[in-house]
Amino acid sequence: IKHPLQNCWTLWYYENDRSQSWEKNQKEIASFQTVEDFWSLYNHIKPASELRQGTDYSLFKKGIMPMWEDKANHRGGRWLLSLEKKQRTNDLDRYWLDILLCLIGEAFEHSKEICGAVVNIRQKGDKIGIWTADAGNASAVLEIGRKLKERLHIPPRTVLGYQVHKDTMDKTGSVSKYSYTV
């Protein structure tokens, strides 16, 4: 028999079709709940580094939409990894896979707080966000951030910031407000 995961997960693809609404562009690719079915899907789709600019992959617990407004996300926020352009070749795919494995493998002590993760492929620099449910649960948010840095072997001097979705939604200009840093 196949090895069951603790949760069922859904992979989404955001296609950047300007003629469609943002929500219409979020396409559900597939769901899985075993290790084997994860690897079949992962090996079947393009790596993040080969996606068109402006597109995203998202992996969320089944039933949670990859959007701020979902009831599971609206009180939460994200740990944000902003990558340099040159990191698309060396780090992007490794970081994204490591994060996928952390999610499906329930690597975090506060794994109940985890909603999902998003990778944005962007001209100005790729981004990976790890979305948690409750921005006010400081101990859970900080444990997840610290574990992320450790699991991704991010150098201690690199600062990771956590953005509350409400602040990201209301963001005016490019200033990102971090509620926590690790």
Ligand SMILES: CN(C)c1nc(=O)c2c([nH]1)N([C@@H]1O[C@H](COP(=O)(O)OP(=O)(O)O)[C@@H](O)[C@H]1O)CN2C
């Ligand atoms: C329900 N709904 C409309 C809605 N719900 C959402 O949850 C949601 C959006 N809209 N997003 C829209 O995409 C733009 C780019 O964000 P980006 O994160 O792709 O980043 P870039 O600015 O393209 O780097 C955001 O400015 C926002 O307009 C983003 N987003 C998460």
